[in-house]
Amino acid sequence: MMQHKHEIISSDKALREKGFRVTKGRLKLLALLEHSGQPLSIQQILTLWKGTPPNVTTLYRSLTSLNLSEVVRRIDLNTGIAHFEYTPDRPHHHHIICNDCGTIEEIAGCSLRALEKEIVHSSKQFKNISTHNLEFFGHCIRCTKI
Amino acid sequence: MMQHKHEIISSDKALREKGFRVTKGRLKLLALLEHSGQPLSIQQILTLWKGTPPNVTTLYRSLTSLNLSEVVRRIDLNTGIAHFEYTPDRPHHHHIICNDCGTIEEIAGCSLRALEKEIVHSSKQFKNISTHNLEFFGHCIRCTKI
DNA sequence: TCACTATTGCAAATTATTTGCAATAGTGTA
DNA sequence: TACACTATTGCAAATAATTTGCAATAGTGA
Numbered sequence: 186m187m188q189h190k191h192e193i194i195s196s197d198k199a200l201r202e203k204g205f206r207v208t209k210g211r212l213k214l215l216a217l218l219e220h221s222g223q224p225l226s227i228q229q230i231l232t233l234w235k236g237t238p239p240n241v242t243t244l245y246r247s248l249t250s251l252n253l254s255e256v257v258r259r260i261d262l263n264t265g266i267a268h269f270e271y272t273p274d275r276p277h278h279h280h281i282i283c284n285d286c287g288t289i290e291e292i293a294g295c296s297l298r299a300l301e302k303e304i305v306h307s308s309k310q311f312k313n314i315s316t317h318n319l320e321f322f323g324h325c326i327r328c329t330k331i
Numbered sequence: 332m333m334q335h336k337h338e339i340i341s342s343d344k345a346l347r348e349k350g351f352r353v354t355k356g357r358l359k360l361l362a363l364l365e366h367s368g369q370p371l372s373i374q375q376i377l378t379l380w381k382g383t384p385p386n387v388t389t390l391y392r393s394l395t396s397l398n399l400s401e402v403v404r405r406i407d408l409n410t411g412i413a414h415f416e417y418t419p420d421r422p423h424h425h426h427i428i429c430n431d432c433g434t435i436e437e438i439a440g441c442s443l444r445a446l447e448k449e450i451v452h453s454s455k456q457f458k459n460i461s462t463h464n465l466e467f468f469g470h471c472i473r474c475t476k477i
Numbered sequence: 478t479c480a481c482t483a484t485t486g487c488a489a490a491t492t493a494t495t496t497g498c499a500a501t502a503g504t505g506t507a
Numbered sequence: 508t509a510c511a512c513t514a515t516t517g518c519a520a521a522t523a524a525t526t527t528g529c530a531a532t533a534g535t536g537a
Contacts, residue, residue: 261407281457314469323460
């Protein structure tokens with residue numbers, strides 16, 4: 186309980202530091218994302234929303250602010266639409282997506298820091314890597330059997 | 332010269348094996364992608380096209396076929412639109428993209444095979460990874476100075 | 478509590494991508 | 508080479524995702 190409270194407060198801070206306001210809608214959106222435990226698309230967010238959902242436009246704008254505040258991460262699962270996941274208090278990680286059914290599995294941890302250093306070291310144009318997107322694709326056992 | 336011819340012929344084969352036809356438009360598209368040496372968006376392809384460009388619809392359809400033939404790879408650079416790059420005779424690799432100006436630098440090689448094995452080993456739902464998308468983001472030196 | 482400005486909702490505009498259909502062009506076979 | 512078969516193309520129109528403008532509303536600091 187207290188921990189949950191604590192997370193909300195830290196998201197607050199992240200937003201404020203970027204000059205964004207902490208609104209009820211954004212908090213509810215964050216709670217929804219945190220709760221789902223999965224990267225969600227805009228449509229999925231609207232479906233899961235309890236009560237009157239915000240306007241789609243608002244959702245896009247909120248997610249952009251949250252993303253810039255690094256409280257939410259925007260990821261691309263090769264589906265052509267954006268997905269968003271809650272990031273505070275969760276280690277950076279990646280996913281495997283089933284090419285057939287779309288099942289998403291989270292992969293614990295990420296060991297690419299060393300690789301980033303190497304890249305920055307040998308690159309001429311880049312001396313700084315802020316982040317990376319890594320997603321794996323394959324077939325889950327259910328879809329392999331079929 | 333001969334080498335170039337050779338590459339075209341192997342793309343031919345890849346298309347045919349998937350039951351696709353080798354058309355003039357597709358060959359020209361492949362040549363364009365190969366030549367640019369960069370992942371290109373649909374709009375960029377149209378801009379770079381010499382002579383009367385194909386219809387956008389055709390471009391989408393051709394790129395889909397080429398992608399299925401594994402002669403072209405569709406990648407997501409977090410820009411919201413699809414990018415396509417030529418793959419034959421080139422080792423699998425990734426990119427760094429500048430968050431400010433969009434500069435794309437190719438990173439030679441890819442060392443994720445071992446990681447893929449580990450993942451498959453510890454995953455319950457996935458026993459097979461067919462591919463992965465990995466892109467790094469940062470600021471190029473030009474944009475860092477500004 | 479008040480003034481200032483970011484955020485929201487709504488309608489409408491963009492932009493990316495897909496679909497249907499008739500005309501055209503590749504491909505295998507004779 | 509000619510022919511039949513069917514994938515591909517172009518065009519128009521439909522979807523789908525995302526963005527923009529503007530007035531009303533709500534969060535923030537003083």
